[in-house]
Amino acid sequence: MHNAFTPHTSGDLNYLKSLNRSTILSTVRRSPGLSRADIALRTGLTKATVGSVVQALVERGWLREGELHSRGGGRPGRALYLDGERHYMLGAEVGVKGLRLVACNLLGVVLASIHQEEPPTDPATTAKRLAALLVQLRQAPGIADRRCLGLGVAVPGPVSPKAPILSLAPNLGWVDIDFLALLREQPDLPDGVWLLDNEANAAAFGEFYFFEGVPPESIAYISAGSGIGCGVVSGEHFPLVPRGHQGLVGEIGHTVIQPGGALCHCGNHGCAETLVSGWALREALHVDIDASLSHAVLTRAEDGEVQAVMKRAGEALGLLMLNLHHTLNPSMLILGGSLMKLGESLTGPALAYFGTHQNDLLRQSQTVPVKVIGDSTYVAARGAAAQVMARAAIEV
Amino acid sequence: MHNAFTPHTSGDLNYLKSLNRSTILSTVRRSPGLSRADIALRTGLTKATVGSVVQALVERGWLREGELHSRGGGRPGRALYLDGERHYMLGAEVGVKGLRLVACNLLGVVLASIHQEEPPTDPATTAKRLAALLVQLRQAPGIADRRCLGLGVAVPGPVSPKAPILSLAPNLGWVDIDFLALLREQPDLPDGVWLLDNEANAAAFGEFYFFEGVPPESIAYISAGSGIGCGVVSGEHFPLVPRGHQGLVGEIGHTVIQPGGALCHCGNHGCAETLVSGWALREALHVDIDASLSHAVLTRAEDGEVQAVMKRAGEALGLLMLNLHHTLNPSMLILGGSLMKLGESLTGPALAYFGTHQNDLLRQSQTVPVKVIGDSTYVAARGAAAQVMARAAIEV
């Protein structure tokens, strides 16, 4: 059971308890500072139930009591917050360009991180390398005395929905890798929940789970890097990431948006990745594989050819966003991935295209909010950690 | 609460009970003839729980006991089946071309149907017309003595996920219609569950819920008619239809697959509907709005121009199927809608394109099975009835 939320089908009393515990936790996560009475009101649970569950969660270090807030007459309620002091989750991303690791607390705050810019080689060696870094990370100040809830790993390719196995990582040349099994062979790693997920899914989950501000109803996170993928999340108390039959949900890089267009490495013509992706841009701009794409683009920003290429890529991204809106209809779009370092030159045309071509299917013409994450170095790693927390909250 | 399954967030003991009841019912639905012991084994519930729930379901007319089946030594189990004799659900489709109504039993068998080929006018008049037909349908032989579980209505446009309201039906000129409220004003309609859903969603749900044969893990139902839409369903015991923020999930007709292509009525260029839809084909083939499109196509099948148009449309459909596969990744695709009456001339190129362009993203190159429904007259109406059953099963 590798997903954060594989919905239970049948239930005993234990299940009911964990359901309510998770609900209460997520209510506090989404609205910090609520009192027990507020929670009871919002969830429909009784004061007694909320009281006993909260008590257990405070004792176990998931929740902490805060200040009193009096609202008019009556006894003031005691504010409740997620306790950021007693637990942490490990999250790691095995990226095409290197390894990223974070340890973060229940609030999503990154307590420590490691970023090692060196491409993975084979799976076993990479597992060994990652394990060593994890051990190092766990020794960071202020972490050692906390309890570890588990480890989430994000990988650059589809993960089978049936088992935590990386089906394919085209940019690493890996096929059907049981990466967690390789990790388990390494010494000194923590117990707890272990999860494996696709990079875009993990990132999407994290951005949804730890969203700052009014939580959106659902999001689609577009990860534009070497390739282009997308993760979708929705669900108030139990955020769900649809994965599909083979874990291909959101593989929008290979949706065809220009029939008869350029040849993609997948064999088809006119895939989105032929227009907007790291390798497509490198090719179009004659940037070497080792050179920095963003450096090249930003220094040659005035160059007419560069502008044309970026406009074309940006508009392709905008078109992808539109198609996504009409297929998955999230309430918010988030743009991330290494390509976002290219800044306005890419996001400008994308947002312009998306804004001007949003059709008036529904009169209300609500524009879909778009959030751009400029530096998404640790987004996927933190998202993997978020999935660990969500899963651990069910078990406690 | 208009969806068949709005997931509960917090639970009392009642919820637990209905969860298990639904699980047991869906186990029998998907595998008719199981014994109590089989169900206990599959669901993880204990024999005692299954026994008591089954007893209640038999008493209420949801399940019936069948033959004994002995497997080797030991007392033989008693086969269980959904009881097709004691209940029925009403399903109706308000289509662009007319009204379709069905009454079907718990097995999905259509007990009676009415098809009135006359386009709807305004919402109130249509509600009145539909209500009269519903009254008529309920008087059909073999129906009057059953209990009605409720009524589901399918409409040709997106339904708000927040409330059972038809947001927009472009082909009817209806905007923000509370159709169920209009229906409720009519006399002699049954109590029970009342639901409203988009036509493609309802059809998808029905095809999934009452699937004949080994049930697929998830399906996408592409509805190609005047416009082109799509419904998605997945979930073993609790089939879920994602609707998205505004109920636009699956509005693939307005995904752009030919940038700079023909102008769509939505204002954009190159939408899928400009290539494959009833009105696009009529335009391309100069078929009058009142004339039969399928008649024109089938009689002029040898015509080179017709073949070219159909090939282009079919390939666009195939491309849509591919993009859907990479975005939603269902384990099965179902093609339906009035356009399927055009037969091979459309599905031929579509299936050929889909088959030859399926890329080898995952080595296993499992081809996605495609099922074509030639006559989908009552598919949406029956699907709406299926949603009623699913909802009623939770409450019983």
Next chain:
DNA sequence: ACACTTAGTTAATAGCATTTACTAACCACT
């Protein structure tokens, strides 16, 4: 000082699934 209001806890209660022990029904072998 008092009534009033809201927050939160406690003890009793009802409902659920489970456990354990039982009965029911069939097979195979003697």
Next chain:
DNA sequence: AGTGGTTAGTAAATGCTATTAACTAAGTGT
């Protein structure tokens, strides 16, 4: 025919859960 073995299903008790109802706690306003 009889007996032991095996599986299906039921019944009574047990333990856990959330709810109800009654309570205490802690503030405000008059």
